[in-house]
Amino acid sequence: MTTVLIADDQPLQRLGFRMLLESNRDTEVVGEAGHGGEAVRQAAELRPDVILMDVRMPGMDGIEATRRIVASGGRCRVLILTTFDLDEYAHAALRAGASGFLLKDAHPEELLAGIRAVAAGDAVIAPALTRRLLDTYARHLPQVASGSSGSSGSSGRKAADDPRVRSLTEREYEILVAIGQGWSNREMAERLFVAESTVKTHVGRVLAKVGVRDRIQAVILAYDLGIARPNAGSGHDQPGPMY
Template sequence: MTTVLIVDDQPLQRLGFRMLLESTPDTEVVGEAAHGADAVRRAAELRPDVILMDVRMPGMDGIEATRRVVASGDRSRVLILTTFDLDEYAHAALRAGASGFLLKDAHPEELLAGIRAVAAGDAVIAPALTRRLLDAYAKHLPRDAPGRPGASGPRTADDPRVRALTEREYEIFVAMGQGWSNSEIAERLVVAESTVKTHVGRVLAKVGARDRVQAVILAYDLGLAHPNPPD
């Protein structure tokens, strides 16, 4: 059973999420919060497996609430729920430690699958948001950061986290940084998806990333991943 805390300043939105989750046998809504400060308090009190977190709320927003939940060392993982045109600064939630992003208009099965994935320690980013969020993240890097296009940062080979990777793990790490799924990596590297999953776990452990999203951030920081140019 996956326990969930719903955080959204709109009562009808919270009700909709609750109705969906309570109709599913493997999820349990343990509480609700209408703003970030309440979310932090309720997370410490209830210790849910997953927190569905809105971004823009009065008072403390979802990004700051996420930062505080993660900093507390609590086991709860945060799944950000957002709208496509609302997130010029949502990339900051990556830094805050969010385990994923989904659109609020995602299909119910996508939301449920995302909750299960995050609860299991994986990370989730809606395909429609991946490039938008990573583009935004890259634009907000310091001018000389190695992950920023055109920057002249330090050689990534000098980073001990990269040196710890095998050649195959390095390939997997770079592919993760580009936002590829396990199945896409498996297809492009011509290996079994189960093998990719094993390598991903090893990469996360070696580079010290909490989850896949944090690995993507590190890949950008080290200059191993860049936003794709517009089509």
Template sequence: MTTVLIVDDQSLQRYGFRMLLETAPDTEVVGEAAHGAEAVRMAAELRPDVVLMDIRMPGMDGIEATRRIIAAGGRSRILVLTTFDLDEYAHAVLRAGASGFLLKDARPEELLAGIRAVAEGDAVIAPALTRRLLDTYAHHLPGAPQGREGSMDPRWRALTDREREILVAIGQGWTNGEIAKHLVLSESTVKTHVGRVLAKIGARDRIQAVIFAYDLGLTRPNTPG
């Protein structure tokens, strides 16, 4: 059973999410929070598997709430739900430690699948949406070192040549299948390499690896591929 805390300042939105989650036999809503500070408190008390986090809320927003929940070192993982085209702070909440990002108008089955994926330790942003997200918001990201492709970063130096290829591909938003086809490897081999890359760079999931690749200047928006 996956336990979920719903965080949104709109009561009707929270009600809608609760109604949906209560139809799934493998999810349980353990609480609702109307703002960030309440979310931080309830996450500490209830220790949900997943926190469905809105970004724009009065008082403490979802970015700061995410940062504090992650910093507390608890078990909860954050799945952000917001209106993509309007929210210029999307990349910030991912940097704060969120494990995924979905649109509020996602289909019910997509939301439920996203919750399950995050609870299992995976990222839930589809590669196509990863590309769109980073293409849109990359100009907000801090400047990354250019020309040497992050060669001074010890985490980059710790990777093998093959793992560096994998990291660049992850940064471009490729699926394991796409990476396997491009590098002429089996998907199981790619999955193993991805796991090693995440471990070596200290990333919780693929989303954090994408951000790491962008920070090092390994890939930029609209990289051909």
């Protein structure tokens, strides 16, 4: 049973999520919050497995609420629910420690699958949002925005000098780059000619070695080190969900 806290300022939206989750035998709604401050308080009191977090809420928004919840060191994982016109918030939510993004108009089975994935420690991004989110995040990185002709070389040196990257095997480095480009496990298996179970093993080792909690944070690391860039790597316009 996965326990869920719903944080959204729209009562009808919360009701819809509650009805869906309560009709599913594997999920239990333990609380509702109408703004970020309430979400932070209830997260501490109820300790849910997953928090469905809206972005735009009165008072404290979902980004700041996510930052405070993750910083508390609890086991709660945050699944951001967003719409296409909120792309500009993607990088902030990534930095805040969100474990995933889904559109509010996602199919019920997609939302339930996303909740299960996040609760299991994986990360999830809606297929239609993956590239847009990665590109939005990249545009806010200094090395991307600087326009310096030497930025690519300095990024390469930055990655080579990072002890977390040096700890990786050649195959694990390939996996980190693929994660940064938004490849799903299936895409990695097909492109690298290995079994999907092998990919999952490699992903787990990469996350442990570089010291990140999930694939979302691995994406941040890959972009920060300059080993992943917008519209590079897989060549897919719409990579698959990251779980």
